[in-house]
Amino acid sequence: MDNLSRVTIKAWAEADRPREKLLERGRRALSDAELLAILIGSGSRNESAVELCRRILHDQGNDLHALSRLSVAELCRYKGIGEAKAISIISALELGRRRKDRKAEERPILNSSKQVYDHFEHVYRDLSYEEFWVLYLGGGCKFIAKQLIGKGGNDFTPVDIKQVLRFALEHRATGIVLTHNHPSGTLKPSAADRQLTKKLAEAATLLDLSINDHVIFTDAGYYSFRDNGLL
Template structure:
């Protein structure tokens, strides 16, 4: 395949560039497919690097451990993946495996508000602006991923509902937990918080997902929609 037939990341719309997204929003904001796309750099005439990586991950059940078992030759079977790209992916996954061997971390089970608070408290601690994170869960409330969805000012965070459900499908999650912080210190949910929670809860039912909770964080404690009977 010649160079002109490849779709390079720098040729995409700016909003679709994972390198820029990493620089602007941090590494935690990227999906697995977007991180892999940074490694391979370009896709093919038919699909972008991110689309190609989504397809590869889908074939492996969106499981990085299963992806890491692929050899260079197996990765090269995908159109748009040459030997150099395959070697880069294999090397990156091997580094991840070695790091994991140094410190094996068990996926937390987030089956109540206190556990979610303890898990996410350091993420929100002392923030002077709002952030909105979603925790995607597998069966048994085991964490798959926690993703930053939006960040805003002192009392508002933009939330892309379509992006939340796209990620839920990509991670094959069975449920999710919504979280955000109130820099003001108030634990009472706003009308916008309640409306957003209800909208997401209604949408989740259409996709056969469940919203387990929506938790508001402050430096002094937390508020659980589930514990308060609002979910």
Template sequence: MANYEQRIGIKQWAEADRPREKLMLHGRRQLTDAELIAILIGSGNSEDTAVDLSKRILASCNQDLDVLGRLEVKDLCKFRGIGEAKAISIVGALELGRRRKPGTTAKVRIGGSEDCHKEFSPVLTDLPHEEFWILLLNRANEVIVKHQVSKGGLTGTVADPKVIFKIALEHNAAYVVLAHNHPSGNLKPSAEDITLTKKLVAAGKLLDLYILDHLIITNKSYFSFNEEGLL
């Protein structure tokens, strides 16, 4: 029987959903790892879009960019649709990222709010608008990934609990740390901040995904819900 389903290529997607256009419209932080890799490789194959192909590559590395960064050109060329030129682009880009911020492949372990602040500070300071991020940890309190949940205006941003827990479940996280910034410099949590935190803590317990802390970050300091006994 004929197959009437046709693969929808990236060029047929809504403009805002294409990786390059998405980066131009919303900034690089809005893109997933797969979308960033898709920009590097440019196109997929007859069966997969560039994004789908990138997802398969990441899945083979257990979603770990450090593992991906250790692959050689010949390893990447094993994926259908990845030739030498595309493989070299991926290897070169990841090597540049490694040189930009030298470090170790060892996972970062979170021991308290100060450690959380160190993780969030690079992405939540010096912003003219509010953003909401989450830090996902495994059962050893090691960082799995840091993820932007939403981006708002000067006075607020919306953090959808469904989105937060969907991301956490996809990464098999055990613990979640919440964070958002206050561009005004005011560290005091709003009534909305407190209500949202309580809602997320309660929902997390039902899913065995425990909220360890919620940080409010300004350019000069931070406020910890955990340290203030507000969890």
């Protein structure tokens, strides 16, 4: 084995350490052994975590499927692998297996106020106080994520504009749908609703984001800013 693999990870050049390498160059730049080394954190007195993981993989023909069939007891036969490390390896491989087996969750397309209402009405049903949720959309108005931004009393919910936009950037959204409920049942937007929507639309434009709609929910129906020409 090369000399680099015989010294501890802390003594390596920073660019060669698995964690730093992942941060600097991305997850795909790491070998299977380096990814496993991040999981176990450390090796033994005589070999680094990467060297230990290379040896374990070598014994399994460098086959992750074969590795995933090892038990905790079998992994613990390697010096430097205790029960906790073995469980970490098995858990990570099982997550990978489940991800592969599970079909991608269907993402609804929310390109109209009616679709937004039908998709999210259950969240607001029978609430006696206001909540403000934001729906984040990707290309083709496909739903990506939702985020509760604030809760209020009967007629007001505090909303942090920076938080709304920060979540949009984190989710890599291209479109935003604002939603909140009126426990009173009125479908008319308040002056505060109009002002908030205008501020968010202006702020979103600066980040090349779009406020697709602002939908007010009640138990009897909904009001769309887009449908009524306010966006």
